[in-house]
Amino acid sequence: MILEELHLRKCHMQGKQGVKALFVVCRSIRELVLEDCWGLDDSVFAAATIFSRSIRSLSLKGCSILTTQGLESVLLSWRELDRLRVVSCNNIKDSEITAELVTLFSLLKELKWQPDSRSMLSASLAGTGIGQKGSRSLRWN
Template structure:
């Protein structure tokens, strides 16, 4: 009857022991942690897990070394899976394409990943996650433009995008997010390379955007807000704007009606 399990320092064969937990719904699997322990969880272990624990709803993989085949097995066997967290992965190139087999996935989280996918392959072969609603990236390296583009294509149906303290996210890479046209919420924190123009070029294409948060993104400037961007701000349901410590906009928003549907933009803004 076990439903929730956290397993540390495990290898492929040790997963045979939990494959009999037929009612397991929440699993955190930690294979390798730098400086503490180093166990290999490969496609073999992920396949064993997938075939035994078919009722998984939430799965977190930390320090695992699988690839396309392992993620595909999870997607095909664990059809109830709604939330997948991948932390500090050591996945082989091409694993991203297997996410399309997770047909009921609603939330994807990537945390502390040194790369997204070293070799995502041809973009037209990627597929997508049809039910995905939330994409969260935290402390990930986003310097590989091709990998970032592949990620956004795979997650193009997403409604919420949260990027927190991710390194290397500059305008060209972020432009790939234009494909996520159903986005209603965007939260950016600590994205220091992204500029006002790069932000604007994406969010003006999102006709369903309702909530925007921009915090500690030092290359996003009040002085560079265009009339089109100001108009967008005025109709958002929620706006949190603190791109740097010098921002005057966040102070000027108080009591102006901005953040309420149809609210007016504050008079002191120069565009």
């Protein structure tokens, strides 16, 4: 039996080694959900690179100290990602989105991007049907 989903809500994640050990044990998961996890910073989240061959879906909500750079460093290592949800993660900024992340976003089947109340990417996609569940995806060639 293989664990396919890992949902962590209101967890204390400051122990980098403990998080890394958890991720090693769960390395074959396809979906990772992190909600309101205290202490989830860039260095702790970096342990998620272990999922490079398995993760298809990531949902982040309320991960307020994770930055755009920390998110990008992990996302770009994941080869199978097709769904991304980032909500209320105030240190993830539209202004820090790189061309590599834009390319990754364009390949996703589903994208929900509302890292903070000032998110422009989410607003610019509104009404296009892009990034919504069951909708068409945006492709740049």
